[in-house]
Amino acid sequence: MSDESGTQELGITESKEHNPGEWYAEVVQKAGLADYAPMGGFIVTRPRGYALWERLQDHLDGWFKETGVQNAYFPLFIPESYLEREKDIVEGFDPEVAWVTHGGHDELDERLAVRPTSESIIAPFMAEWVRSYRDLPLRLNQWCSVVRWEATETKPFFRTKEFLWQEGHTAHATGEDAWDETMTRLGQYERLYEEVMAIPGMTGRKPEHDKFPGADTTTTIEALMPDGKSVQAGTSHHLGTSFAEAFDITYTDEDEEERIAHTTSWGLSWRALGALIMTHSDDQGLVIPPKLAPTQVVIVPIWQSDTEDEVKEYAADLAAELDEEFRVELDDRDERNPGFKFNEHELNGVPLRIEIGPNEVDDEEATLVHRPDGESEVADREAITESVQDALDTVYAKLYANAEETLENNIREAHGRGEILGTLGKHGGYVKTGWCGDEACEAEIKDQIAAEIVMLPLEEDYEPVHDTCGVCGEESVETAYFAKSY
Template sequence: MSDEQELGITESKEHSPGDWYAEVVQKAELADYAPMGGFIVTRPRGYALWEAIQDNLDSWFKQTGVDNAYFPMFIPESYLEREKDIVEGFDPEVAWVTQGGHEELEERLAVRPTSESIVAPYMAQWVRSHRDLPLRLNQWNSVVRWEATETKPFFRTKEFLWQEGHTAHESDEEAWAETTLRLDQYQRLYEDVLGMPVLRGRKPDHDKFPGADTTTTVEALMPDGKSVQGGTSHHLGQSFAEAFDITFSDENEDERTAYTTSWGLSWRAIGALVMSHSDDQGLVLPPTVAPKQVVIVPIWQEDTKEDVLQYSSEIAAELEAQGVRVHLDDRDERNPGFKFNEWELKGVPVRFEIGPNEVEDEEVTVVHRPDGEDTVEDRADVTSAVFEHFDDVYEKLYDAAAERLDENVREAESREEILGTIGQHGGYVKAPWCGDEACEGEIKDQIHAEIVLVPLAEDSAARAASEFDDEHLPTPDHEGKDCAVCGEPAEETAFFAKSY
């Protein structure tokens, strides 16, 4: 009984989302807090989610010309200083190695907060001719940013796992195409793998990555009404190429400066996944990424045990042969009710219940995790039907998230409307904006909401060309309007939201 209490989630997602999230992460065994504030220990159930994300992105990257590489985790201070925006942007949050063994180092080494400053000088060495371009590198690693905020596993940690892509190109246009290709892949990850629609756009100029021409972003709406920056892709223009001398000889043997990009997606995607779908029973995962997709819970009395277990293990073997990730929970010391609760807590998307009735009737009872919906499948069909159940579960999760997003993009034309709407509903508020950071500042000061994105001009064309109205493709809508905050003529369309 004490075990069961310990197992259950005690916090409420609706009323105390922060505590609820922390409890789900720990009790579903995704992560624990490390002894140092700001760090976490990622347990196998959490790391498996990262591996699923890696497998997908890594294969898409490789299909589109990206090679993995590995650069040192330390960056000499003098290298960090070569691009002024980078050093200004990151210097306050760098962890410094100052001692090696028993000696003081002559030059401090930054534990990488991001690797442009160590990648760019090597790109400069490796690129000589236009034939060496495009050059596309990626690394899966961890970076450190010493921010003094409360630890929130996967959302706010001083060290985090991510991938960082770095590319160099001949032209501005190619670099922009690269930037949006990676943004598309991030969007695909959220929509086709993690069960979440996202909004896409670019950051306001004052919120770009240090040194970037344009920072693009995908944003996911959480059930508590806040936005999560789900991944960013930066068109760096020539700022890094100029700072680090990335030049090439073109077809006419003229020396030209390259254009670069960088793009990163971190384990924050795990945080968004957990927060988006899970509930007061614990973790909810789409079958695409669940480490175990099916748990089989046999239900027996002493006299039926042998038959039930035999039947269950045959089905388990068949599922496994089909490539399904399945676990047969044949523990003697736990009753079925305990097992139901435990696997709901741990986020197994589909449960097979198998008792003497199922054995006799040659059937299986199939239960979906997000809503408890149960159906009975014929034994003969169950190993093929299971894939439809996976699709159903995925669709349920995606549709719920999409409905939430659709309902939570609202419009506002005045400061009061922005403040009132976000204050009351959360979500995104779309408003005409003059482009001045001060106008965002007024909103930020009052309710901690900020401009999370500005629509991309090209998405406007894409949406116009599309036959149906896609709410998830934000488009500009400010022509002839005035800034909702200051009343000056609007130059952009801003999406305001509170943000993680």
């Protein structure tokens, strides 16, 4: 947004509470995270936005490798004949597949799909690489982009035709081993959201009609946004033997018998960044939890002409010490006043600001200001490293507590079609109700209010919250969580 002189307004002008869609788009652009690409449905990820993705990636990638995963890379293009070998994949993704038909001026002998997901190109190589039980488990992961040609309005990080993600693919000797793998990855996604992103997640599984094409079970972690919508924050799929049968992933067991492998796949995309921005940010701009923040601490010296040298020297010494433990920026620009700097760093989401003026120098102290709420505290210079760590821990705790309160206050029980629709219409959030297992009952709610079953409890023998289905009144077999979703 620009004023008449053509200069961009620094601050956020939209309200998160009243115009969350416009507010979100403004935060993404003004905090320097992304721009819209010239082709509809695509975005340009700017350095500050990509830095967030890299930090998120570092956490997950480390955990993956600690649990036996190796990174690899497979081609962007998948031959049509490969894609067709698993019929559920073809049927599930066909409306969203982008096809390459020409190479230069020449028409290709076989169409190539731009990967919507990579099972169909990875599974054939897993079949080649697995011969014996000694080759199992095989755990592969790739960080890449995929393309799904959805005809939806672009919402940076939430909804784009091309998006960044990681996709893990594993093969195991038994179904039990594959299920353990599925749950391990779901647990790592939950850990990422809770420990790193300060967002409480709800883990469960998708209903049969909404699981990954070809999967036995799709598990999910769902995160509730402040606007009452749910985000599918990551999924981990127990694929059973369907892909192994389609692509002949077999192994010879200890008795020299040929067995079919059991496979999994699991993925988390940059939708996590959308959830991060939407959950924590406010009308001043971006808010980032300390573990993900590219800059964790900004030091702003405040001086007059007669105190400039001593204040700058004190601030520089402080920055040098803290730089050994934290990601620190010393903002000693002459051309900007302190108020401008405060607003700019708030807009960019720096978790902690340290203000240094003549009083702090004289008293050998530092003033620490928390980004989420502007709370300030005074720390002794001698214990500054410990004080900054405590302050960052407090910032994380505040963010998590706010998100947890939002979640806890927005899970409601409802029974009966009218009550379900009324509760979702008035409050949003999650509505818990009994479900008979019939997709038609979900469709009845979806047609009325664009809400769907986003999650079922993981335990299949979980006792339903109601004896009867909240929509049709027939016997209940599940507890379903309805919500509007991104």
